[in-house]
Each structure stands twice: as C-alpha cells, then as structure tokens.
Amino acid sequence: MKTIKVIKIGGNIIDNEEALAEFIKDFATISGPKVLVHGGGKIATKLAEQMNIPVKMHEGRRITDAATLDIITMVYAGKINKNIVAQLQAHHCNAIGFSGADGNTIVSEKRPIKTIDYGFVGDVKKVNTDALEVLLNNNITPVFCAISHDENGQLLNTNADTIASELAIGLSTVFNTELYYCFEKNGVLEDVENEDSVIENINIESYKTLKENNIIFEGMLPKLDNCFHAINKNVQKVCIGKSEMLFHTNNKHTTITK
C-alpha cells in the first residue's frame, strides 16, 4: 500500500501571501501522493464587509445564509483555490482544485435546525474517492476547499478540519494515510502561552486526562475530536503543528495515537 499525506492548512497560511507562497513551494516538493485541504481565512469576511453583507455568528460559528454561501463559494472555491492551483503548477505540482461537489467526492446533509438554524452548513455523510484515486494514480494532486454538496444540487459550507479528516478516512481504504493539521502553533501545548510546551504524543487515555485537567479546552476540542475520529477509522498517523513539521523532521509537533 502506498502512503498518502492529507495536509490541511488554515488562516495563518491562507491570509499571509508570503507564508502561502513559501508553503506552496515546499508542498510541491513532497514526494508521493498527497491531498491539500485549505480553509478560508479572513478573505470571505472581508468580501462580505465590502458587499455590506452582515456576518452572522453563533457561538463562534458562522451562520451561512444564501448570500454568505455565495461569498464562500466565490472566495474558497474561486479565488483561494484557483490561486493555490496556479501557484502549485508554477512549482511543477500538477494540481486540480476540488469542492466536494466535484467528482461527487464529499456528500453532506444540511445541518438540521434545532435551537439554531446554521443555514447552508453541511455535515459530511459520505466520501467517494473513485475520482481522487484515478487522479492520484496519475500523479495529480487534489486541492480541496471546504465546500461539500447534498447530491441534490445544493452546495454546503463545511468545516475544513472535518473535510480533511473525512477525506483521510475515505482514502485510508486504499492508501496508508497520514493526516496533518497545520496551524499557527507548534502543536497541542501544555501551557498555551509557551510554544515550547508541546505535548508530543496524545492517545485516547491521555486526551481524557488533558480534558479533565482543562489543559485542552475550547477551540482545540473539535480539532482533536477530528483527529481521534480519523485515528479510530483507520488513518495511520495524525499530526498537529506548524507546517514546518512536514519539511523538517526535528520540528516539534503533536502526534495523535490510539
């Protein structure tokens, strides 16, 4: 079985033109099959402001009405995705941009309305890797934005961390799959103020203890839940840290194990 790397990058890279250019240059050098997943960063929020479309949030989550979905589709699948693809091509990495609608790769369902209506937000239901396998076997690199679809013609805004973990799980049936979450910190930190306090290994047991002791809290919880979801569903390796962890073997980061 070949090894594939599924790599997710977030706002700290997307929102910084130089950091993105640097990352893309390095990403292009990774040998073997690979998939890139990118979040949206702050560009969608900026565009919404420019268009006088109010950004609605609920407990830190964006509510996606029709106008916001349009903005997200334009920014994530259009501007960000196509510019990443063009830059990868410049570094001789043959990339093709994807939303979950393309190749019917990521099928989700609109989140049911309970106390709050999140609008056009999708929870992943199914991943189809057929089209991806064909491309990966032909040395082509899929680049995913965080949009899925419901198979009835509706695009849906979907969490980029979830897209990455679900793709990794889907691909793990045909590849030995490694999942990398790149963000602005060196990994999960024992002390959030101290970049050197990286917890290098977390397993299901220690995760429980870290949560009980409030060392891991808030924003890190959904990220780690995605990691353990992937590890429990056949993904071989999950790492969290700065993107440097991919290119420098001695770069400290957090590895998630069962």
Place this chain on the structure above:
Amino acid sequence: MKTIKVIKIGGNIIDNEEALAEFIKDFATISGPKVLVHGGGKIATKLAEQMNIPVKMHEGRRITDAATLDIITMVYAGKINKNIVAQLQAHHCNAIGFSGADGNTIVSEKRPIKTIDYGFVGDVKKVNTDALEVLLNNNITPVFCAISHDENGQLLNTNADTIASELAIGLSTVFNTELYYCFEKNGVLEDVENEDSVIENINIESYKTLKENNIIFEGMLPKLDNCFHAINKNVQKVCIGKSEMLFHTNNKHTTITK
C-alpha cells in the same frame, strides 16, 4: 475513435436560472464523453458594481486589472462553475470543475501591451489533455470556466469561445471531436432580424462571400473565426445555434465545414 462533444454555453443560459437548470438537465442525458465550457454572463459585472469596482471596457472588451481578475475568478471559477457542477451531480452526471490552471490544461500568455493594455488577459498557447483524458475515460465530465494560467502562477482571463475551440482542437488528437457553440439565436442568420433565416451551412468559401456582402459582421466574426480555426485543426464538426440543437435533431442551426 470515440466521439466527444465540446459544448459552450453563454450568457443567455448562464444568466437565466431556469434556462440553466433546464440546460443542465438535458446536458446530463447526453451519452458518451463530453466537456462543458461556460462563459461568465452578467454576474461578474453585477458583483463589480456591488463592490464599487469600475468596469473598464475598450471596444467592447473588458480590461482585466487585478481587482477585476479577482472578481472573474470568484464568479466564473467559484459561483458559476461550482453551482453547475453541483447541479450536474444532482442529475447523476459526474462532473469536475476546471480552470485552465487545473491539471495544467490551458496555458496562455498575457496579451502583450500594444496600443492598449488589456491587463490580465491570456491568449491560449498550449492545451494539455492528459488529465482530461484520464477523467473522460472514467466517465467524468470536465466543466470549464474561461480562465487560463501562464504556468508561472498567474491566472488569466480568457475568451470562453476560444477556450472551447482550443479544448476541441486539443481533444481531436484522441477523440472524434464535435464543437457546439450555444447562444441566443438559431445560428448564423441571413437577416439578423429574422430567426428563420438560418444559414444552415457555411464553408470557407461562402464565409468569405458572406463577409464581403456584410451579412456576417461585428460580434459574429470572432465566433466564426474560432469555428474555422477549429475546423482547420482537425475538429470534425462545428455547430452554432440554440442549445436545443443538441437535443432535437430537427432544430435548425448552422454547421461549419471546410
């Protein structure tokens, strides 16, 4: 050799939600390999207005500065392309959206500045069909927006009719290729006011005469030049008319021959 249909649709379909839904439903039923190419319609102009970005034109052609290229990328490759792909999936047509950067399919060069600087506008230099062949042979339908790239990381706004003819020419080395330009009229008209006056066949000789007699003029000239370019470069069949010509054999339209 298998036969492939390359079908280009323009503003009269893109700008009309119902017409687009109807077209997509019909397009999904076309058997055999096929490629869809879509223009941008008026949505990009509307977005530019909303964002207070002035639309600059020269002799009916849009001048593409950096802000305009961003808008075009967002609207063509994002909003329009992904919604078409999602709707095709709803009709069980397995589509993947493309710009010319994706799969390095359409390489162009920035138009040189002569008397006028058109900005980020690309003239097609090379078409690579490798990625497309892989997908087409796996029953996947590429859907192209009218954006190319220069292989140095720069996206470029490119005429959709040209994208369609260049793709058809590129694919004609491996497929028996038919190119269809769908627009708002029944074809090339003898009398522009009379929809029944379709000229059903035009060849290089009669094209010359029609131009000399001012029956074909202005906007139709670049469209027909694209047609003859394709016919002269190995494309088997080129047709111009309403999209109905694809689905109803008795629908009058113009066929271009050598």
